[in-house]
Amino acid sequence: MSDRATEMPTPPALPTPTTVPEAVSPTRQTWQMFYQNRAAMLGLCILLVIIITSIVGPLLYTVPPREMVWMPLTPPGQSEYLLGTDYLGRDLLAGLINGGRVTITIGFAAAVLTVLIGVTIGALAGFFGGWVDTTLMKVTEFFQVLPNLLFAMVVVMLFSPTLTNIAIAIGIVSWTATARLTRAEFLRIREMDYVKAERSIGAGNSRLIWRVILPNAAPPLIIVAALSIGSAILFEAGLSFLGLSDPNAMSWGRMVGDNRPYILDSVWGVTIPGLAIFLTVLAISLVGDGLNDAINPKLRQR
């Protein structure tokens, strides 16, 4: 895992070529390093299984997730409903499959929003500097001070808990780390010779920001983007555990929250959906760490 880079004073050596070495593009090289990272590949496999299940699953397994289908509180393996039922007699497996869709969709949507806001603010601050930087960093500091979950709770409660509102609320409170990282990268890269060269041949600010600097700042941002999907899923789980979820949709956090008062009668009801959240975020973290090692073998980030 990420320790590999730590242990070695020099970058990990590629296998010694016996014949003439083939030219390898940086992208290909990154992929090869990722491919050789067992933990990261395991994470990728788990993630693919979960994503495919939540896309195809509801089509194949058509038990309605929000209707009573069997005796309430039936333990797993004692009926045709494999994972048992909850306190309202709803099928846990159906909830898990349909809830995955909601959880993962919100996770992705919120992460996209997080990256969009964070990169825009960080890029503008780092590129222009001066008062733009000062102002934007004050705004960032403000959002860092705001207790993120409480603020999201207020927003979702005041503006009704629809899936869109939840994703927006998560995006609004999560972008600060991305903004800081983007800013730091822009501050570093804008002094590079190739940026100065572009400027000297008349490239405008927007070209410099989006076409010249951003692609070069991309590698660390990709890692942060990957990890922010995991954070967003955890955040959504927390909100829906507290009861702030779309009343018309199942989600894993909500399943844990719904079953919590029946913890003594339905151990499976609280354990299994939580395990699903844990596995999903774990898989994302493994992929993120793997990307980190593959993209910059010399740096260890976290």
Add this chain to the structure above:
Amino acid sequence: MVKSAPVVKSVLRKIASILLLLLAVLVLNFVLIYAAPGDPVEALVGEMGGATPELIAELRATYGLDRPLWQQIGVYLGNVVQGNLGHSLYYDQPVTTLIASRIGPTLLLITTALFSAIIVGTILGVFSAQRRNSTLSHFVTVLSLAGFSAPVFWIGIMLILILSVSFPIFPISGMSSSDGTTSTLGYAMDVAHHLVLPALTLGLIYLAFYSRLARTSMIEVLEADYIRTARAKGLSRRSVVYKHALRNAILPIVTFAGLQFGQVISGAVLVETVFAWPGLGTLAFDSILRRDTPTLLGILFFSSLMVVVMNLLTDLLYRRIDPRIKTS
């Protein structure tokens, strides 16, 4: 004495920026109340099931809702400055009174969890940084990965299932089970007994974070030139590690303790809900169920206040342990 002048000045500047941040939180609260669908009175008093027209009219007057918007914000800020964060219709109490009655348990939970996590995390990190391929080092890696990935409320529920249900060592929920007749010491022991699981739950997440941070930071410091110098002049390994390296490695931990306080409060909301710990977190959870907006907004404001105060404290602490910062 001569040196303290710039410190005082920068602390004053810090306090000014804190006041500005708090003002911004209030303005944001105000904007949210007015941007939200529905009558702002509802947002200010919560669910109005039992509200009489007279009460609504009175509230409109109190909050100046019949005046232009820019005057309303003035009225709102004026109320807050006088310690009036609104009135919870559900509890029929001022929000400030409600919050004051819940601060103690939350502070107890947060400080116990955070301090234990920082101390144990630093110890784990420092030891594992010195033996990078040891079992302990792998343990820290796995712990930090799991701590980042597991939902904190689920960890709490799993701990209850194991340590309160399967092996009934700790109570399932609440803060005390005594009826008030026991001695002070007995009461304290009882609270401590109830505190173990919630603090462990919240602490585990941050233990994961701080052990990883301490390890990374320690590894970096151990590779620095001044450590090589310290070794070269023949200091003992103990002295190098604990006197020279640790002092520098601890700096990012202090910084993050301040920065992360807002997230710790968020974690506390979830943990308190799981364990029915009678603090601000359960109050926030209850206020969602009851659509008690003024209480939730009050908690948001008060938590922001706690975060900035914590930031100020860590800033001062940082100045004490890192003498370099005084000159810059």
